[in-house]
Amino acid sequence: MSSENRPTVLFVDDNQEVRFLLEKMLEGTCEVVSAGSAEEALEVLSKRFGGEPPDLFLLDIRLPGSRSGAELLHLLQDFGLAEEVPAVALTTYAGPGDREALLEEGFDEYVSKPFSREELIGALRRALRPADACRAGLQ
Numbered sequence: 001m002s003s004e005n006r007p008t009v010l011f012v013d014d015n016q017e018v019r020f021l022l023e024k025m026l027e028g029t030c031e032v033v034s035a036g037s038a039e040e041a042l043e044v045l046s047k048r049f050g051g052e053p054p055d056l057f058l059l060d061i062r063l064p065g066s067r068s069g070a071e072l073l074h075l076l077q078d079f080g081l082a083e084e085v086p087a088v089a090l091t092t093y094a095g096p097g098d099r100e101a102l103l104e105e106g107f108d109e110y111v112s113k114p115f116s117r118e119e120l121i122g123a124l125r126r127a128l129r130p131a132d133a134c135r136a137g138l139q
Contacts, residue, residue, distance in 0.1 A: 006031050007055035007132040009124075012041045012072065013090065014064045018113075022058075025117045029137060030056075030124070038067035038075070045081070053081045055132045056124065061091040061102070070105045077106060086127040090115070 008031045013019050019034040026032050033048055035041035045053070057076065059069035067075065069089060076082035086108040091098070094112035102110050109123040125138040 005135055007128060007135055008033060008049075009056045009058050010035065010041060010044065010049075010054040011058040012036070012038065012063065012069065013060035014062075015060075018060075022120070025120060026124075029121070037065045038063050038069070038072040039065055041072060042075075053085045055085065056128055057082065057085055057087040058090055058124075059087060059107075061089055061093060070102070070107075073106050082106065086129070088123050088127050 006029065009026065010033050011019060011022055012035045013022070014036050016036070019036070023032045023034065033044060033054065035044045057073070059072055061069040063069055063072070069091070073082055073087050076085075076087075087106065088109040088111060089102040089105075089107040090111050090113065091102070092113045093102075098112075099110045109127040111119055111123045121138060125133050128138065
């Protein structure tokens with residue numbers, strides 16, 4: 001939990017511009033901690049969070065390296081980190097059935113790129129626990 005009592009989001013996306021844009025979109029709402037790959041996200045989890053998971057995972061599906069966002073989610077589930085922490089898929093996959101496939105993978109919500117601030121906030125509101133959404137001013 002952040003010192004300002006805002007929900008913390010671990011955002012994983014390889015595009016630095018998208019990370020910057022999302023941080024600006026959520027400024028004052030959530031504390032955003034970013035990583036550029038699945039491997040970097042695992043490092044951030046151990047160093048930044050020290051065993052305490054964030055309040056939400058926001059994962060791009062297409063990531064560089066050996067793990068996709070869905071594979072990262074499965075790894076987090078294997079570690080027991082994603083059982084209580086909601087996860088939102090952020091992806092360019094917006095074809096028929098893509099949303100359902102990602103929800104079946106274990107994601108709680110889905111946002112397709114490009115997205116508006118309203119679409120992002122709506123997905124976070126639906127995915128976050130009610131107390132966390134309230135702290136973020138999303139209720």
